[in-house]
Amino acid sequence: MSLDTSTSGFGWRAVQVFTVLVYIFMFAPIVVVIVLSFNASQFGGFPMTGFSLHWYAKLMQNESVLRAFQTSLWVAVVTSVVCSVLGILAALALVRYEFPGKEWVNTILIAPALVPETVLGVGLLLLIRFAHQPRTLWLLVLGHIMLALPYVVLVVQARLIGVKRVYEEAARSLGANRFQTFREITLPLIMPAIVASVLLVFTISFDNITASMFWRPSGVETMPTEILSMLKISISPEINALGTLMIVVTVGLPLLGGGLARYLARSAR
Amino acid sequence: MTAAAAVDLRNVTLAYGEFVAVKDVSLSIRKGEFVTLLGPSGCGKTTILRSIAGLVQPTGGEIDVAGRRIDNIPIHKRNIGLVFQNYALFPHKTIFDNIAFGLKYRDVEKSQISAKVTRALEMVRLPGVEKKLPSEMSGGQQQRIALARAIVIEPDVLLLDEPLSALDANLREEMRTELKIIQREVGITTIFVTHDQDEALAMSDRIVVMNKGLIEQVGTPEEVYRRPESRFVASFLGQSNLLPGRVTGVAEGLATVRLDKGHDLVAAAPASLKNDAAVTAIVRAQKVVLGPPDRGGPKGRIISTSYLGGSAAYFVDMGGITLQSIATIDDRVWREGEDVSITIAPADVLLLDEGGHRLK
Ligand SMILES: Nc1ncnc2c1ncn2[C@@H]1O[C@H](COP(=O)(O)OP(=O)(O)O)[C@@H](O)[C@H]1O
Ligand SMILES: [Mg+2]
Numbered sequence: 034m035s036l037d038t039s040t041s042g043f044g045w046r047a048v049q050v051f052t053v054l055v056y057i058f059m060f061a062p063i064v065v066v067i068v069l070s071f072n073a074s075q076f077g078g079f080p081m082t083g084f085s086l087h088w089y090a091k092l093m094q095n096e097s098v099l100r101a102f103q104t105s106l107w108v109a110v111v112t113s114v115v116c117s118v119l120g121i122l123a124a125l126a127l128v129r130y131e132f133p134g135k136e137w138v139n140t141i142l143i144a145p146a147l148v149p150e151t152v153l154g155v156g157l158l159l160l161i162r163f164a165h166q167p168r169t170l171w172l173l174v175l176g177h178i179m180l181a182l183p184y185v186v187l188v189v190q191a192r193l194i195g196v197k198r199v200y201e202e203a204a205r206s207l208g209a210n211r212f213q214t215f216r217e218i219t220l221p222l223i224m225p226a227i228v229a230s231v232l233l234v235f236t237i238s239f240d241n242i243t244a245s246m247f248w249r250p251s252g253v254e255t256m257p258t259e260i261l262s263m264l265k266i267s268i269s270p271e272i273n274a275l276g277t278l279m280i281v282v283t284v285g286l287p288l289l290g291g292g293l294a295r296y297l298a299r300s301a302r
Numbered sequence: 303m304t305a306a307a308a309v310d311l312r313n314v315t316l317a318y319g320e321f322v323a324v325k326d327v328s329l330s331i332r333k334g335e336f337v338t339l340l341g342p343s344g345c346g347k348t349t350i351l352r353s354i355a356g357l358v359q360p361t362g363g364e365i366d367v368a369g370r371r372i373d374n375i376p377i378h379k380r381n382i383g384l385v386f387q388n389y390a391l392f393p394h395k396t397i398f399d400n401i402a403f404g405l406k407y408r409d410v411e412k413s414q415i416s417a418k419v420t421r422a423l424e425m426v427r428l429p430g431v432e433k434k435l436p437s438e439m440s441g442g443q444q445q446r447i448a449l450a451r452a453i454v455i456e457p458d459v460l461l462l463d464e465p466l467s468a469l470d471a472n473l474r475e476e477m478r479t480e481l482k483i484i485q486r487e488v489g490i491t492t493i494f495v496t497h498d499q500d501e502a503l504a505m506s507d508r509i510v511v512m513n514k515g516l517i518e519q520v521g522t523p524e525e526v527y528r529r530p531e532s533r534f535v536a537s538f539l540g541q542s543n544l545l546p547g548r549v550t551g552v553a554e555g556l557a558t559v560r561l562d563k564g565h566d567l568v569a570a571a572p573a574s575l576k577n578d579a580a581v582t583a584i585v586r587a588q589k590v591v592l593g594p595p596d597r598g599g600p601k602g603r604i605i606s607t608s609y610l611g612g613s614a615a616y617f618v619d620m621g622g623i624t625l626q627s628i629a630t631i632d633d634r635v636w637r638e639g640e641d642v643s644i645t646i647a648p649a650d651v652l653l654l655d656e657g658g659h660r661l662k
Contacts, residue, residue, distance in 0.1 A: 197390070199386050199388065203384065203386065204392070204403065205357075205378050206380075206382055207378075207403050217392075222393070222394060
């Protein structure tokens with residue numbers, strides 16, 4: 034009864050209304066983009082004139098969009114692979130071993146997640162200038178690795194702390210060497226965290242725009258920068274279709290990852 | 303060092319930084335023997351076990367297992383069976399894969415592996431659970447699987463670190479018996495760690511009583527219980543009265559000890575006892591016999607009574623000295639405030655010197 038009165042008063046109503054308004058403010062633009070991507074009209078705005086997949090078809094024929102997609106995909110895949118290998122090794126070292134300067138290494142690995150992206154973007158660019166190196170696609174990959182590595186380290190570290198050391202000790206006492214112990218025991222037990230962090234890294238790389246603007250070689254576009262440059266010319270309804278696809282990838286992948294991680298975690302128990 | 307020793311520790315010392323957890327421990331264990339490291343929490347028992355297993359590196363001394371020096375070789379080449387307090391079964395592997403794990407790294411044929419796993423499961427009385435996951439088993443079952451996993455590799459020595467302490471009381475007692483039976487059957491040299499004296503007394507061939515990183519006494523359960531070598535052992539095992547006093551006379555194998563409040567206690571005199579020596583008399587609570595007040599000897603009054611079913615524990619005031627007494631209940635339980643007579647046989651009194659060591 035007392036619960037009833039506390040959730041039916043005027044104050045509570047106001048909170049409910051306000052919450053709904055906030056959600057509308059946050060999600061309405063996304064909904065608009067998705068809805069308009071199926072609009073038959075020539076113009077990228079309301080009113081709707083009918084349902085059509087026309088803009089998706091057009092997108093598939095747009096050479097520069099396809100090229101940007103390929104670039105983004107390639108960068109994201111390389112970044113994911115490199116980050117997971119480096120991230121697992123770093124997390125292992127930080128959780129399982131003692132070495133001088135451990136705190137410093139930890140701080141430096143995590144730092145890129147705390148520094149504003151613009152600063153990182155300019156910084157890395159200046160460094161490359163200073164070293165008289167050309168701006169290649171590898172610079173972009175390197176930058177994305179720097180941006181995403183902290184998340185792998187953090188996620189894997191958290192899981193590794195939860196994996197009791199006695200499992201590894203038991204394996205070693207039974208005759209497995211360090212590598213066999215890692216392969217048979219540690220790796221399967223941290224697999225949920227690895228899957229989750231790889232998908233996270235993929236998403237971070239795939240939809241990064243701020244830093245990518247600094248790092249991409251001239252003439253090369255990633256998906257987000259391609260959208261930006263398309264916007265400079267006109268608001269074509271194609272952009273709505275592209276935006277919808279981006280949303281599907283960047284929301285769908287983490288959801289998929291989360292689900293997979295939970296599934297793996299359950300079967301690892 | 304004896305040639306036949308299955309495990310031989312020589313002057314093993316281990317420091318964690320400044321803190322010395324194990325001090326100059328020497329111990330020789332025969333093949334097939336069941337030896338228990340007993341002592342309060344933090345006295346270094348686990349550290350000794352982990353040194354033998356190779357999970358920590360001693361800062362000094364040598365360790366031999368099965369006639370081979372092992373303290374300088376890596377863990378996975380030591381052939382040692384290890385059972386942890388919380389089982390440490392691999393959660394993502396089936397029972398079969400858990401038990402077969404150690405066999406994979408030995409030259410055992412595929413066909414042999416499954417036969418050995420089956421036999422190990424029969425030995426711990428859990429046949430047919432090969433396909434289950436550890437999470438599907440109860441605590442007691444998991445501990446048996448852990449035991450099977452350690453035994454199946456036919457280790458030179460089996461190390462058990464408080465393996466029963468995570469189980470509830472009934473199961474613990476059952477597992478105690480069973481563990482002992484399995485150990486006998488296999489004939490495996492075993493080092494068992496516990497802080498539970500009942501466990502140690504019930505299971506061991508020999509008990510190593512430890513305190514603060516040092517060995518206090520090594521002996522059979524009966525020896526350490528009945529003839530404690532030091533003040534620590536006497537107070538750690540069982541309930542004892544520790545009564546400080548001074549020797550006032552030695553004659554015909556009997557010594558008279560004047561206790562603090564002026565009481566005289568007669569003790570069997572050890573050969574090395576000197577007249578006028580400061581001593582501590584030790585009397586087990588079970589050896590303080592209470593009787594009706596009209597029986598001769600010193601008198602006392604019951605301060606408190608704890609009824610324990612088959613027996614009762616009393617605190618008795620003997621003219622300013624509080625004594626602990628435990629007696630099986632034959633006819634009656636003494637109530638608080640009742641007067642009693644107190645009898646202590648000279649043979650039941652042990653004497654410690656000023657340093658806390660037993661006089662011989
Ligand atoms: N890794 C460690 N670092 C520092 N001190 C430790 C470490 N492991 C154990 N100790 C200390 O060493 C002492 C002995 O520990 P341990 O062998 O675990 O005792 P027990 O098993 O008898 O309870 C304890 O005081 C404990 O705090
Ligand atoms: Mg311990």
